[in-house]
Amino acid sequence: MMRKLIVTEWMTLDGVVQGPSSPDEDRSGGFSRGGWHPRYFDDETLRLTVETVAAAGAYLLGRGTYEIFAAHWPNASPEEQALARPLNERPKYVASTTLAEPLAWQRTTLLRGDVAAAVSALKREAGGDVLVIGSPRLVDTLLAADLVDELRLMIDPIVVGGGGKRLFDGDGPPKALRLVESRAASTGAILATYAAERGA
Numbered sequence: 001m002m003r004k005l006i007v008t009e010w011m012t013l014d015g016v017v018q019g020p021s022s023p024d025e026d027r028s029g030g031f032s033r034g035g036w037h038p039r040y041f042d043d044e045t046l047r048l049t050v051e052t053v054a055a056a057g058a059y060l061l062g063r064g065t066y067e068i069f070a071a072h073w074p075n076a077s078p079e080e081q082a083l084a085r086p087l088n089e090r091p092k093y094v095a096s097t098t099l100a101e102p103l104a105w106q107r108t109t110l111l112r113g114d115v116a117a118a119v120s121a122l123k124r125e126a127g128g129d130v131l132v133i134g135s136p137r138l139v140d141t142l143l144a145a146d147l148v149d150e151l152r153l154m155i156d157p158i159v160v161g162g163g164g165k166r167l168f169d170g171d172g173p174p175k176a177l178r179l180v181e182s183r184a185a186s187t188g189a190i191l192a193t194y195a196a197e198r199g200a
Contacts, residue, residue, distance in 0.1 A: 003148040004129040005060070005119065007139050008052055010037050011167050012158050017136050018165035025068060031164045040156040040189040048191065050082045052152060057128020059087065060119065062135030063096035067135075070105040093122060093130075095138050116145035123147065140170030150195050151177065159190040 010020045019026040019034025026034060030086040051158065061069065076084035095115045103110060111118040119142060122130060132139060132148075142148050177194035184190055 003057065003125070003127060004122050005123055005132065005142065005147050006052075006056070006129050006150045006152060007132045007142070007148050008152045009136075009139070010135065010154045011168055012036060012156050012160045014159045014161065015168065016160045016164040017134060017167050026064065026165075028064065029165070031162070031165060033162045033164065036158055036160055037156060038188040040154070040158075040185065043155060045185050045187075045189065045191065053083050053133075054086050054129065055129070056086070056090065056131035058091040058093065058122075058130050060093045060122070060130050060135075060138070062138035063094065063099055064092045064106065065134035066092075066096070066099070066103075066105070066108070070103070070108070074105060091127075093118075095119075095135075095141075095150050106194050108111070115141055116147060117190045119145075119147050136165050136169065139167065139170060143168075143175055144170060144172030146175075146196070146198070148183040148196055150180070150193060153190075153192050153194070154185075155190040156180045156191065157190075166167075 009017050011017045018031050020037035021035065022034040073084045073087045088106065090107065092105065093111050094108060095101065095111045095118070099110055101110050115138070132142065139148070176197040178197050180191040180193040180195050182190060
């Protein structure tokens with residue numbers, strides 16, 4: 001049985017996914033409106049985030065997300081270990097044309113050549129599901145190649161504006177999705193899970 005490729009994203013109502021956790025997390029492209037997400041976390045959404053990360057057999061990241069994570073998670077605080085432990089210990093794969101091996105973060109492999117072909121091969125390997133975190137340009141590529149099985153979105157009730165990296169910013173073909181589950185957090189954020197509609 002082929003392992004699933006699951007994408008998880010925190011995003012604003014206007015589709016921004018850049019710099020959710022802090023103002024200085026990702027200022028690339030001159031983005032200065034980071035740090036919009038933490039106020040929308042509650043106990044339930046934190047629990048679901050930990051469960052999603054802990055359930056994955058491996059992680060797939062774009063270069064930008066990899067560099068942010070590799071700088072943070074190996075040195076995470078004791079309070080962050082529920083997330084840090086699986087991220088540090090399980091296999092990670094990075095799609096990048098500019099990075100070179102060896103990569104500093106332990107158990108990280110650079111995907112070479114055609115990304116879609118490499119990820120397709122990764123899905124055929126044995127093991128638990130592969131989780132893509134952040135990495136919006138990579139997600140666009142994977143969606144266009146019909147490799148995403150599930151999207152798990154936390155949509156915060158805020159319009160950030162001012163540019164920023166956005167989800168679904170590519171020019172791929174139309175993609176039909178099926179709503180699997182949705183709920184509202186106590187903070188007003190919407191948690192929505194969508195499955196790919198194959199052949200739609």
